[in-house]
Amino acid sequence: MSGLTMPLSIALPLVAATLLAVVRRPARPRRIVLLGTLGLLLAHHVVLLVAVADGAVLATRIGGWPGGVAITFVLDTFSALMLVATSLLALVCVWFAIAAGEDERSMFAPLVLVLVAGVAGVLLTGDLFNLFVFLEVTLMPSYALMSMSSDRARFAVGRVFVSISLLTSTVFLIAVGLVYGIVGTVDLASLAGAAADSPPLAAAGAVLLAALAVKSALVPVHGWLAETYPHASPGVTALFSGLHTKLGIYAIYRLYSLLYGGEARFAWIAVGVCVLTMAVGVLAAFGQRSMRSILSFHMISQNGYIALGAVLAAPAGAAAGIFYLMHHMVAKASLFLSAGAVEHRYGTGRLASFGGLARREPLVALAFIVPALSLAGMPPFSGFLAKYVLVRAAIGQGQYIAAVAAVAVGALTLASMIKIWQSVFIAKPKDDDRHEAPQLTAAPVGLVAPALSLAAVTVILGLTGDWLLALCEQAGRGLADYTAYAEAVVD
Numbered sequence: 001m002s003g004l005t006m007p008l009s010i011a012l013p014l015v016a017a018t019l020l021a022v023v024r025r026p027a028r029p030r031r032i033v034l035l036g037t038l039g040l041l042l043a044h045h046v047v048l049l050v051a052v053a054d055g056a057v058l059a060t061r062i063g064g065w066p067g068g069v070a071i072t073f074v075l076d077t078f079s080a081l082m083l084v085a086t087s088l089l090a091l092v093c094v095w096f097a098i099a100a101g102e103d104e105r106s107m108f109a110p111l112v113l114v115l116v117a118g119v120a121g122v123l124l125t126g127d128l129f130n131l132f133v134f135l136e137v138t139l140m141p142s143y144a145l146m147s148m149s150s151d152r153a154r155f156a157v158g159r160v161f162v163s164i165s166l167l168t169s170t171v172f173l174i175a176v177g178l179v180y181g182i183v184g185t186v187d188l189a190s191l192a193g194a195a196a197d198s199p200p201l202a203a204a205g206a207v208l209l210a211a212l213a214v215k216s217a218l219v220p221v222h223g224w225l226a227e228t229y230p231h232a233s234p235g236v237t238a239l240f241s242g243l244h245t246k247l248g249i250y251a252i253y254r255l256y257s258l259l260y261g262g263e264a265r266f267a268w269i270a271v272g273v274c275v276l277t278m279a280v281g282v283l284a285a286f287g288q289r290s291m292r293s294i295l296s297f298h299m300i301s302q303n304g305y306i307a308l309g310a311v312l313a314a315p316a317g318a319a320a321g322i323f324y325l326m327h328h329m330v331a332k333a334s335l336f337l338s339a340g341a342v343e344h345r346y347g348t349g350r351l352a353s354f355g356g357l358a359r360r361e362p363l364v365a366l367a368f369i370v371p372a373l374s375l376a377g378m379p380p381f382s383g384f385l386a387k388y389v390l391v392r393a394a395i396g397q398g399q400y401i402a403a404v405a406a407v408a409v410g411a412l413t414l415a416s417m418i419k420i421w422q423s424v425f426i427a428k429p430k431d432d433d434r435h436e437a438p439q440l441t442a443a444p445v446g447l448v449a450p451a452l453s454l455a456a457v458t459v460i461l462g463l464t465g466d467w468l469l470a471l472c473e474q475a476g477r478g479l480a481d482y483t484a485y486a487e488a489v490v491d
Contacts, residue, residue: 004060006073008044009083009120013037017113024106031098034109038091041116045083052080055474057488059126072126072187072489078322078475079123082250085329086119089242089454096337096450097235100344105148111141115243122247126489128176128186128208131251132169135215139165142244146232157231164224168214175207188258189489192482195259205259212255215248218307219277222300226284229299230292230349234340237292241336242329245303249325253310253318257479270311271402277304278409285416291339291349294420295332298375301409302328308406309390312397319476320386320393323469327374327386327461334371334454338364341447342424351423358425365425367451372421374458376414382461389469 016037020030052058052075061070094112097103114137121134139162147158180186182201183194195202217225225245229237256270281301288294306328309321341364342357343349358365374381377388387410394403461468478485 005044006048006058006060006075006124007062009041009048009124010117012041012044013113013117013120017110017117020113021107021110027104030106030109031103034094034103034112035091035098037113038087038094038116041120042084042087042091045080045087048075049077049080049084049471051075052077053471053474055478055484057478057484059488071130073124074126074188074485074489075124076475076478076485077471078250078253078478081322081326081471081475082123082246083120085326086123086243086246087116089329089333090116090119090239092450092454093235093239093242093333093337096238096340096447097233099444099446099450100233100235100340102233102235107144108148111144111148112239115141115145115239119243119247123250126188128179128188128191132173132176135172135247135251136169138244138247139169142240145236145239146228148233148236154231157228160224161228164214168211171214172208172211175204175211178204178207187489188254189482189486192258192486193261196261201259205255208255209252212248212252213273213307216245216252216303216307217248217300218273218303219280219300222277222281225300226293226296229296230290234292234336234343237296238333238336238340241299242333245299246306246325246329249303249306249310252307253321253479256310257314257318258482267311271308271399274304274308274311275402275405277301277307278405279304282409282412282416286412286419289351291342291351291420291424292336294416295335295339298335298413298416299332301413302332302375305387305390305406305409308394308402312393312399314480315473315476316396317393317476318479319469319473320389322475323465323472324386324390326468326472327382327458330454330457330461331371331374331381331383334367334451334458335375337451337454338367338371338448341367341451344447351420354424355427356425361425361448363445363448363452367448367455368425369421370455371451371458372417373414374462376417377410378414380459380462382458382465385462385465385469 016033020033055077058075059072061072103109118134118137121137122131125131125134143158143162146161147155176186182204195205214221229240278301281297281304285294285297288297306321306325309317309324339349374383377383387406391403391406
């Protein structure tokens, strides 16, 4: 397949967003256009993944300009996997948002589509400057989506979100300028392995990675995520869980392997950050009193697992981390959607307000317990296979402390999930005259179906995940050897 169709991943949602913003239509046509566009994107990305599943690399230059001037899009197995995963999550999360009525404002659909276009740009771009540009494209609609409410609390946390994002973007842009000043290019293909022989470039690369660590909510710069995500609407929180921090982690994988090529001198620092992120996130979750707050700290913890794969030498470490990334995007979104179904139906997500929902809401209970067990690494779900391959890769690289930490944090994750399960679904219902929502009938299937669909994916990946693991191994080999990547860009 030619790489000429890659720009459709950006152009299609932007065109649809423009039409929806300019031509104001009733809710039903807006929803049809939004879901139809996301469905077409998912199909397109599946076709792209099939085209590069064997390790091929596709590249195209926009406008026919020469390299170094044109915007270059590059597709390999890793970026194709991410395109499929992000478009799938966008489709399912928008499905939930429509069922919950979160899309009632006319600008919801255009903002989501601009966000999706920015995500595709981050995953396809072949140079550092446009990586910065597309990260900014994702920021603008994200702030609006987070603040899209009359709730003052959402405006406040929206300011925190945008302030942190702007600060890290500024640092990232400065680092891009440093890279250009040192080597005279920002093309990723030209930077492969360059930091090994250039201490100034290695230092500039470290600044890039530090900025991305903030975007990925790694310790000690993780607090913004726990402060902001629980206050967005449930559908938006689920959408962000699969997009924002995952873009930062994607860029860490791309740049760490590209610039340093598995250099191990300072790997112990990065491993330490990952282990601390795992531990701090899960321990902080025990002190939270609402479902989405607990899940937000869990996401911080799990980001530590995913980032660990980037630090472990490719291809084995990267393959394990990428598989963990795929699993986590699905499982975490499913958890946020099931928590969102509870909040939408009962008006609160506080643990103290519930009890006995497993009897009243069996579908919600199922949608929660499956990804919860998966996230904790229990068989036969995808989380068990993800943790197994990551721990095996850590042991293979002699990172025994990281391997032990991964297992221990998994046990703590299970304990904190049991806390939610016991409080919300099993405990005796609370008798509180002020809270009449528990007298409602069960949530409609349409509200729970998005979470159930992703929960089913975690089961399928757990039972038949070898095909995905093979793709992740191919992606890991591509990160370990940038020869094909560079040749595709040059040709």
